Amino acid sequence: MQVFVQFIKDGFQSATKGNFTYHVWMATLTVLMLLGTFAYYIQLRDGLVVTGMSDKVSWGLYISNFTFLVGVAAAAVMLVLPTYVLKDINLKQAVLIGEGLAVAALIMCLAFVTVDLGGPARAWHLIPKLGYFNWPNSMLAWDVIVLNGYLFINITIPLYILFHHYQGKEPNKNVYLPGVLISVFWAVGIHMVTAFLYAGLPARPFWNSSLLGPRFLASAFSAGPALIILILSFIRRYTDYKIPNTTLRKLALVTTVAAQINLIMLISELFKEFYSPTHHSQSAVYLFFGLHGKTGLVPWIWSAISLNVIATGILTFHTLRNQFRWLALACGLLFVAIWIEKGMGLIVPGFIPGSWGDIVEYTPSLVEIMVTIGIWAMGAFIFTLLVKVAIPIELGRVRFGKRE
């Protein structure tokens, strides 16, 4: 117990000490979070009327970001399997970072769902027993379970491992391996459940597709590792944490295959919607070409597709992928492309045209954008803290009873 208290104290020390750039970074994030909090206060005071959402397009930027981030959270843990179970040590350095990313992404997910609620004060109605939990009928109830469960797993496993390394001990495999195995299946689970949340609605033909779940997985396993590659490149450049080239190469391979599968699925969706368009293809028509002069999402989706194709092209050629500059570029493009495609490009067209064919477009309001930036800043803040604490422990610089 005493050791744990010291662990927390040392962790706090690591987190609060840093060079000037670190403090500027954290201060910037804090300011963004405060602005987001202020915007959220306005939303609480006046109601969701301050957002761009309406009775016609009743989900917007918040739920879009939520959907995308579930993918990031899920992908992070797919690195875990080869490391802990297949004993592929090349990815070991990536795992703790990946789990940290999963924690940050999940907290952002929960935050995005919360800010989307009309009555966050009544959110306790979701707590089983205390409230009324419509499980197993509601996919949202499933989502509450899987997201919180996943968060729990991803906090406890790294905590256990770090706490042992902190004491200079080797963690007991029999304790954490079962947890690791569960988390891998759970990662697929959170993504499928989130896809089912949309796919289970016959009222919205754009989402009501059996490909939605697999497509979620493919895009997640390209965007997630892409982000991790960027982060690892950054970490190995600016810290002493050694990340071998092979780690990045392996991750790049995962990203490439997933991005290729994602493109194939995109083509199959496009074929189905446009070879013989029906009334149910109207949303896709709106998304890609606009409907009755309303073209709000057209530039977005074509940017996303261009970025996606370029990135996948770069990744597909070994000579390009193996040069880290090209790899970083491809990862950046891919991340943005999937953020658009899985976010606004998926959620908003589900509501357009409306149930009776009316076309009402959606543009996020200033308040909505500020809250969104605030939550992303919070995610970055949490992730930075976690990494800042984990790296010195992993490097052996911070140990119980000793501190450099």
Next chain:
Amino acid sequence: MLFDLFFKTRKPVEEDLPQASDGCGSGNCGCKKTPEPTTAEPDGYDMKLGKTMNRRAAFRQMTAGLLAGAGMVQASCSATSTGDKREEGQLKWEEYFKKNYRLMTDEEKSKTVERLERLYEINTGKTINVSTNGAVENVLYGYAFNISKCQGYMDCVNACVKENNQDRSSQMQYIRIHEMENGQLNFDDADDNYFHEVPAEGHFYLGTQCYHCENPPCVKVCPVGATWKEDDGIVVIDYDWCIGCRYCMAACPYDGRRFNWQTPEVPEEEVNHTQHYLGNRLRSKGVMEKCTFCIQRSRNGKNPACVEACPTGARIFGNILDPNSEIRWVLENKKVFRLKEDLGTEPKFWYYMD
């Protein structure tokens, strides 16, 4: 300044901030926090006053934002010294922790009704009557709409708004009347927002609203069970249980549901005081609502307001289990059809022509 931009047209803040020292001492509110401005209910403050705000106040508001999840807690710590305010806080506190309506015992139902009626009296000085009448056995409500008769007068829409206390500021309406060109039943080309003399030459009219499906997709998806189908087939919402996630809205194929994007406003003199817990009682910001077949009327043997208001007799309502009812006669003798039947929702809302 950014802050000014946000606050220019908003309600007063500084004056309304309760001081930390007074109030909160009633012993029954259980709150030791500094009372912040109410973020949940307007609480009778005059909302018409416009006021700008300085930066310090704005920062204070930011902290209030952090605490706003506990909005009701703050509301219960009302700082004014009058007994009414203290009682109001106490009542709101108890209301906040009440159960899902379906899990309430009869005693708990009458308690919450008492609280709601008392709260309204404190706030307005007027009395309301909130019913909790349950479904009658062997009753299943159904609705039929005669496309040949409807002339698009919209009397049903107005009667509905008045009867059901819908938000006037956002002009919320449960019913939509679609003006369609003769020769096709096509919603894509229909106009549901017309402003001209009706009936327009070469057009016919078709109304949509909540269809009270036998297999309602909205009920299935609600994560907290705040909406359900009653035994008489009416799909209802517990307004105090809804968390406002709007999943039901995404699941409804008929655009039957409405959301309170802001605090609904109904002038007191226009409020319908004869209410039902699951029907037309006043809603708050951030919850769903929709047509309930005027549950406060239908369960008392009356027709819904839209049926009563229709000057052409295009709307028929009744118990489809009663072989002598008018609705039953329509279903048996007219060629009826329903919309989007392929979705398997089994609406209890039919259309027919003469």
